[in-house]
Amino acid sequence: MIDPLQKELLDRFQRGFPLSPCPFAVIAEEMGLTEDAVLAHYRELKRQGALSRIGAVVRPGRTGASTLAATAAEDDELARIAARISEFPGVNHNYEREDALNLWFVVHAASNDALEETLAQMERAIERPIFSFPMEKSYHLDTGFAL
């Protein structure tokens, strides 16, 4: 597990990573550490897997259409149906959840029409109805929540 200092190094710079020639020196200054120590911690966190990367989080695409969709699969069919859905291009999340609608996935397509067509193809492929929950309004999106 990570120690409190490492947690702070991860949590505090989820946004506002210094845009300065020596950003790790800026962090070191703020944290009362040396630049070498800061870099060593991040390298270690990276090695452990706790740090995915330090980088940019892009705004999602400006064209195309996407939706959150769900279907109901019997327990013994779930793995097969999930695999069938994941074969479709444009599916990048696929979760089993505890509900009558127990398989939830996100589908992207180039246009509304293409998205409708993909969902229709999926319904034929899995022989089950798919419910679609496109985002109607976003109130908040920030995956950099406090650790």
Add this chain to the structure above:
Amino acid sequence: MKYPQSETNRFGWRPDARDRALIRATQDGLPLVPEPYAHLAATLEMTAEEVMARLRELLDRGAIRRIGIIPNHYALGYRFNGMSVWDVPDSEVDRLGAAVGALPFVSHCYRRPRHPPVWPYNLFAMVHGRRAEDVEAQVAQIRELLGDPVRQHRVLFSTRLLKKTGLKLATPPDSLRAGPGASATT
């Protein structure tokens, strides 16, 4: 059903080819060296100053949401994510959604369509925790915040992650367009 097209930039501005190359490079992660922007600049045939100035502009323009640490939540023990779903009056959903979205532990808060009678819920809020109890405590806080307008709600825990690909840009020339990585919009 109509699906919302992603919004266009409110300034009508688009990143140029150098911006897109820069974004792709930073998405892979800054090198963990004392001068990471200079390192990046060398591979992109820019100066470190240009790299920083372009990143600053991309942030200001909203093409980049943030530059920073991207933790691996799963590796840090955040094994539980709960999709809390709420049935609230349509006339109040905007006010309530904004309030729930402002909670520090909510990563996504969206309005989505109901599918009665199967699905009466119109407000979705994602929460995350190391333990199921942490997620339940967060859902209880949302319940309290929402108050009387809530007609019914549920929390759907993820029991298994069957597929997840990272948030990455597509290859050029459409790199800031649809891309397979737009998961965060939905």
